[in-house]
Amino acid sequence: MSEENKNPVTEKIESTKGGHFYKEIMKDFRIKESLHGCLNCGTCVANCPAAAFYDYSPREVCQMIIEGDEETIEEYMKSKIWNCAQCYSCKYRCPKENSAADIVMAMREIAVREGLAAEALAGYTRIAKLVLTRGNQLAPDMLSPDAFPDWGPRMIELSSKKMEMREELFEGFPGMNVVDRAWAAEDYTIYEMQKIWEESGALEKVGTVFPFLVDIVQDDMEEKAEEMEAKIQEKKEKLEASKK
Amino acid sequence: MKTVLVIGGGVTGLKAASELAEMGYNVSLVEKEDYLGGQVTKHKYYKLAPDLRLAGDVIYPVIKAVESNSNIKVLKHSQITAVSGAAPEFKAKIKNSKGESEETFGAIVVATGFDHFDPTVKQEYGYGRFKDVVTNAEVEEMLNPNGPTKGELKRPSDGKTPKKIAIFQCVGSRDRQVGNPYCCRVGCVVSTKQAIEIKEKYPDSEVYVYYMDMRMFGRGWEELYGKAMEDYEIIFTRGRGAEVTLKNQQLSLRAEETIMDRPIQHSVDMIILAAGMAAGEGTIDAAKVLGIKQNDYGFLAPKDDFLSPNESSKPGIFIAGADKGPMDIENCIVEGAAVAAKVAGSLKN
Ligand SMILES: Cc1cc2nc3c(=O)[nH]c(=O)nc-3n(C[C@H](O)[C@H](O)[C@H](O)COP(=O)(O)OP(=O)(O)OC[C@H]3O[C@@H](n4cnc5c(N)ncnc54)[C@H](O)[C@@H]3O)c2cc1C
Numbered sequence: 391m392s393e394e395n396k397n398p399v400t401e402k403i404e405s406t407k408g409g410h411f412y413k414e415i416m417k418d419f420r421i422k423e424s425l426h427g428c429l430n431c432g433t434c435v436a437n438c439p440a441a442a443f444y445d446y447s448p449r450e451v452c453q454m455i456i457e458g459d460e461e462t463i464e465e466y467m468k469s470k471i472w473n474c475a476q477c478y479s480c481k482y483r484c485p486k487e488n489s490a491a492d493i494v495m496a497m498r499e500i501a502v503r504e505g506l507a508a509e510a511l512a513g514y515t516r517i518a519k520l521v522l523t524r525g526n527q528l529a530p531d532m533l534s535p536d537a538f539p540d541w542g543p544r545m546i547e548l549s550s551k552k553m554e555m556r557e558e559l560f561e562g563f564p565g566m567n568v569v570d571r572a573w574a575a576e577d578y579t580i581y582e583m584q585k586i587w588e589e590s591g592a593l594e595k596v597g598t599v600f601p602f603l604v605d606i607v608q609d610d611m612e613e614k615a616e617e618m619e620a621k622i623q624e625k626k627e628k629l630e631a632s633k634k
Numbered sequence: 635m636k637t638v639l640v641i642g643g644g645v646t647g648l649k650a651a652s653e654l655a656e657m658g659y660n661v662s663l664v665e666k667e668d669y670l671g672g673q674v675t676k677h678k679y680y681k682l683a684p685d686l687r688l689a690g691d692v693i694y695p696v697i698k699a700v701e702s703n704s705n706i707k708v709l710k711h712s713q714i715t716a717v718s719g720a721a722p723e724f725k726a727k728i729k730n731s732k733g734e735s736e737e738t739f740g741a742i743v744v745a746t747g748f749d750h751f752d753p754t755v756k757q758e759y760g761y762g763r764f765k766d767v768v769t770n771a772e773v774e775e776m777l778n779p780n781g782p783t784k785g786e787l788k789r790p791s792d793g794k795t796p797k798k799i800a801i802f803q804c805v806g807s808r809d810r811q812v813g814n815p816y817c818c819r820v821g822c823v824v825s826t827k828q829a830i831e832i833k834e835k836y837p838d839s840e841v842y843v844y845y846m847d848m849r850m851f852g853r854g855w856e857e858l859y860g861k862a863m864e865d866y867e868i869i870f871t872r873g874r875g876a877e878v879t880l881k882n883q884q885l886s887l888r889a890e891e892t893i894m895d896r897p898i899q900h901s902v903d904m905i906i907l908a909a910g911m912a913a914g915e916g917t918i919d920a921a922k923v924l925g926i927k928q929n930d931y932g933f934l935a936p937k938d939d940f941l942s943p944n945e946s947s948k949p950g951i952f953i954a955g956a957d958k959g960p961m962d963i964e965n966c967i968v969e970g971a972a973v974a975a976k977v978a979g980s981l982k983n
Pocket residue numbers: 641642643644645646647664665666667670671672673674679681682683684712713714745746747748749750770771774820824827909910911914915916917919920954955956957961962963964966
């Protein structure tokens with residue numbers, strides 16, 4: 391038979407369940423609690439904000455894990471699971487008490503670890519950079535009407551007078567006069583956070599998705615290092631003194 | 635001759651009582667309400683699945699067989715408050731408006747039935763908040779010419795006949811969130827029957843059934859399902875009703891059309907919840923008073939589901955009908971007869 395005449399039926403000859411990614415997922419402690427068979431009832435999909443806007447379905451997530459097909463799992467880890475908003479509606483409505491939300495969370499961690507997430511997360515570079523260098527993720531100037539059509543007409547009004555609204559915030563709010571971050575965290579706080587990321591290995595993980603961000607963070611830390619380390623030393627001494 | 639105590643005057647208890655009386659036993663039938671026939675009478679069932687036969691044609695002969703038999707003493711508005719002794723000599727306290735009396739019985743049959751699942755628990759369906767979200771039992775009452783709407787299907791909000799009607803299957807059944815993972819075993823056939831009754835009466839109406847599986851295992855059920863699709867153009871959508879909201883005074887439901895892989899919102903005029911069967915308060919009370927075992931969901935547990943399906947965990951106390959779990963009327967009648975035979979056998983020994 392020629393290639394064109396081939397029946398488009400998927401032929402299942404050998405089981406593809408039990409591959410590497412599948413095993414990694416099943417090892418995660420959350421899976422057993424999050425999947426108790428699936429009725430294919432669609433309650434999760436009907437309530438899912440991600441399913442309303444994207445090619446994504448929490449029911450499919452559950453079915454995919456039950457089937458365990460390695461290729462499909464890999465596909466999902468590269469793209470579809472990143473559409474989930476982690477709102478947990480699926481979990482609180484599922485008649486089987488499944489949680490696509492938790493399955494997705496576990497799969498995301500594994501996807502990052504396994505280097506499958508880079509492409510899906512490319513669009514989040516700016517958010518990641520903001521978190522790692524400023525200590526918070528959303529900034530008023532990111533909120534433009536074109537980027538968030540689903541936020542409705544009020545968005546247009548709000549985004550046109552960002553600065554005026556910020557300036558009306560209460561005296562002393564650490565972000566009163568800025569729109570490039572939600573609020574201004576102190577340098578010391580940011581430095582402390584960056585240290586935690588570095589020492590816990592989180593920064594290295596981030597590097598698997600956004601390699602250049604590691605350099606940016608490390609440069610940022612280096613710049614502040616002398617002053618901040620002195621502060622840390624000072625704090626330590628104070629603490630010691632108070633213990634005596 | 636020993637007297638048998640039958641608790642519960644639904645179709646099961648009635649059948650058990652009349653069978654025993656015919657065998658020559660004396661029977662005291664204790665019913666907590668002031669009517670006989672159980673849920674069938676309470677909710678004014680009009681037509682029965684699968685034959686769309688008048689419920690009265692089934693329930694009246696069963697009631698008549700009891701009322702016309704002089705071996706049976708019917709005690710309505712009565713309840714058992716305490717039971718002592720053991721087989722074949724139980725002493726039971728019977729309480730009613732006239733006071734409390736104690737009588738001796740050779741055996742006890744428990745036929746206390748079920749309660750309809752209360753859908754207010756499933757808040758996302760809006761039952762109790764939105765007037766036009768109703769239960770299947772309420773629809774039974776409406777469709778009966780002797781019911782509150784004289785046989786007309788009417789929206790409680792404005793008394794109008796709805797044009798677009800959605801029926802949600804498995805409400806309070808097959809649902810771990812509410813602690814009822816079991817199947818209600820009648821919801822599918824009852825909804826199909828109600829959909830047909832509605833289409834027969836209002837051919838212009840649109841009836842949509844939101845389901846996961848249509849479980850049509852009883853006599854004639856699958857054929858009824860076929861008729862619903864072929865002759866009545868009832869639309870069966872494979873997806874569980876997920877949520878109900880009110881948009882501009884119009885009910886709007888959410889579900890996934892799972893076959894088409896797409897989430898939908900659907901505006902309708904009325905939503906019928908196929909509320910399942912739960913262990914009734916009366917059954918739970920009886921289990922306590924008698925000290926017999928219940929299963930995880932509160933229904934009465936047979937000594938052995940296969941080998942002694944009508945014996946409770948205590949000798950001399952027998953169980954039958956929908957107090958053991960969801961059951962349709964045909965099977966309740968079989969159970970009533972079966973338990974009578976079992977009781978007669980035990981009293982002979
Ligand atoms: C909406 C709906 C529609 C249905 N339609 C159909 C149909 O079309 N066809 C069909 O085959 N089946 C139908 N069924 C199923 C049918 O209702 C049951 O099979 C039947 O009612 C069960 O009979 P029963 O006697 O076991 O219990 P019940 O009908 O529940 O009767 C039990 C009786 O015991 C009494 N009682 C309870 N506790 C006590 C106590 N402690 N002391 C004294 N008395 C007590 C109650 O008051 C009641 O009268 C339907 C069910 C539902 C939910």
